[in-house]
Amino acid sequence: MEHITKTCPNCGNEFVVLKKVEEKAIYCTLECLSATQGNMKIEAISSKVSA
Ligand SMILES: [Zn+2]
Helix, strand or coil: CCEEEEECCCCCCEEEEEHHHCCCCCCCCHHHHHHHHHHHHHHHHHHHHHC
16 A cells, blocks of 8 residues: 655644545644644634634
8 A cells, every 4th residue: 555754734743644545634643633723713713803
C-alpha cells in the first residue's frame, strides 16, 4: 500500500497516511483537528460580535 507524508497545518508535524485517506487526513491527530475547529468557531463568534 502506498503511503504519503503530510504536514499538519496546525502543529507542523509530519505524519504518514495511506494514500487512499490522504484527502481526509489533514491533521496529525484528532487533537489538532478539534483545535482548528475550535479556533474557527471562536473566529466566527468574534467576527459576529465585531460586526
Ligand atoms: Zn498536528
